[in-house]
Amino acid sequence: MAGHSLPPLKALRVFEAAARLRSFTAAADELSITHSAVSQQIRILEDYVGQPLFAREARGVALLPCAQAYFPEVQASLERIAAATAKLRAPGFAGTLRVCATPSLTMKWLIPRLSGFQALHPGIDVQLTTQGRSFLDRGGDAGSDVLLRHGYMAHAELSCVHCLDDFHVPVASPRFIERNRLAAPADCLGHPLLKVAGGMDYWPRWFALAKVDVPAQLPGPVFDHHFLCMQAAMNDLGIALAPWCLLQDDMAADRLRPLFAQPQLPNAGIHALYRPDGPAAAAAQRFIDWLCGQGTEPSRGA
Template structure:
């Protein structure tokens, strides 16, 4: 048979009043009225069948029973607080399963994970590279980084990075026989494509270039492959600023024009709404958002 215990609120009121020897100060600490504290303690005394406080010369004092009871209740609350803090600390540890777009994982996230691992050595990052949306529950994923237009009904989401596109090529291509000084010069070069020609078509329209046959040129399944082809001088890629930034900084790619096409897609951090404040997820959220903000403040594509 379960033991009957006094209400937790009455114990909290008693512990605070005994520590302060004041109903008023206990009420201030607990954000309730003095009358509420008095009512809780009266209920506790009725439950226990003993008197816990007496008033003497306008002072609040503990009775003998109160003096015996208070240290035990204080110790219980201290242990409860310690256990809670320990559990919270454990929450920022263990496996953190992240679903992430493959190219973004390779080019952007993996090179920066050393910093996160140094800050949170008790969190074990596990990356799952995929282009599809995941089922967080069935796939055992804590948080995902999607490259989409950003409609996540019922989910928590934050935009990590917006994208724009502009032609990029190897510096060696600019030193070749065919000039690449204005957008119309692209008709004399091989254009490299990913899964669709839509973005090239939109950029050429924005630049006012007509008459280029977009059916020509090699097609690659991932943007990282397109970039590698451009780096090796195989043609001109319509590069994504997020993925191409390291190659531009290293001098392996150059942007011959300053015309940029805003992308309809962006990189978003997504997880179930009720998971967003879990310690290990929040640690990763805070770190990646701070990293993005710091880098955007320092760098420019051109």
Template sequence: MRKLPPLKAIKIFEAAARHESLTLAAGELNVSVSAVSQQIRILEAYFQKPLFAKQGRALKLTPPARAYLEDIRACLDRLALASEQMAGSHKNAAIRVNTTPSFAMRWLIPNLPSFQRKHPQTEVNIVTSPLDSIDDLHNSFDIVIRRDQMERTGHECHKFLDDIMIAVASPKLPGIEHITSAKSLKKSGKLLHLKSRSDAWARWLKNANISAPQTLTGQYFDHFFLSLQAAINGLGIALAPRVLVSDDIAQGQLVQLCREHTLEGPGFHCLFREDTQSDRTTAPFLQWLINDEDETTTG
């Protein structure tokens, strides 16, 4: 028999912790503030430790309570999803995937039809986050995809795509016919940079045995897809993961320069709960993502 804490108190604690306010939690749950306080006290008595600490007028979670919140959020999200599926079994099963806008646009969405052909009853809901960091990302996502390794308690992380950076430009870039080597590429003065990876060109040039300062001249962009669009429009030369630009190269919108020189990145990784591989809805998607290389574009 499972030993569970008071479930009513858990629900109220989650709302109070999310808002960091007893008043807002009471309003959301349509109960009195005193009722919220009472349930918090019940839970604190159960664990024999405080869950909140006051900082002036603000209510802050204790570190153990914050870690506990992440776990129960995941449990409540799973319970809600299971209940929705039970209540409406005629509806499609759903998977929630969080990734960056660039990866969603340039790889996941173009390749997704190969998964949907095999699993037409599974809905894949893609939610994008502008940042690579997952520190503030809640646990309601079944799979998180980032261009780097990730760590989270109770989760596994797998690399599923190589990250080989190549130099690309529009075939209509003025003066492209003179860019025949890494040295002439550096001298072109047409490098496009990504702010979050501002040293990428310096590392690419180092791999090509060309000395370069950490910071190089050229336009800097907030997002990868902006630097890539600038390259497609003939504004300069971008560094891009081969797997994200293979279609553009095949269609003639971009050409690879200095083919003998590349820069290897950390790879594209997926993060998922340890029990995901036994989940009937999510496991097939995970298998497709990690193993079905013959049906996806890996460059």
């Protein structure tokens, strides 16, 4: 490489993430740096090549024509460097595993259990990031080795594994239960029903299983994430319909209690998406094997 001038490699990595995600903010989240640091690295690269690379749009950024051919070359080069480095690593070296999950699954289920995986595989450094459900619905890679969420993720080049079964149950705080009459599913209709954006059909489906007729509009606020909905229930704001796997710690601490043993609303369960032939495939497989051994159901009854 003598005589060849290379652009700043850090700036190239930031450029690749921003171009792939079409967002400086998303690139900052993926790379665990600030938005201003992303902007600074892009400016460094633009100064190096002598022209702007991105156009600002209402919902992010777009590559300018001059950069559209540059992006796949940079992306392919970085992937080759990563693959070559993975082959060079000493046998048995596991390295870093980048895991991306929804915020609720990360906060309420994965983090409380992650020490168990690290005890089994101390050589694997798990780095966690979060993305919203809509992004993971599309099977986006988010620069991660494993994507984790409730529900199947379709991707032509990646494998999706069903790791755990799960179901939704109605829960409320002990104070809320003590203050209100909740003897049967129909009694829930007289109270705020806490909902999650993207899951507006959960309550109607649960009431249908309970054979309770409901109005077209159910009372209660809507939250962006399950963990916010559950926190609202802990603070006596109403009744949440939450995945059983997310409830374990809060039920053990008696912050939330299930209202009824039945019905239980089935959901798609926890799935993991990964690249079986990627440089982190071995570490990803160990992580997924561990996931499949984690139970979400200490008891099916409430």
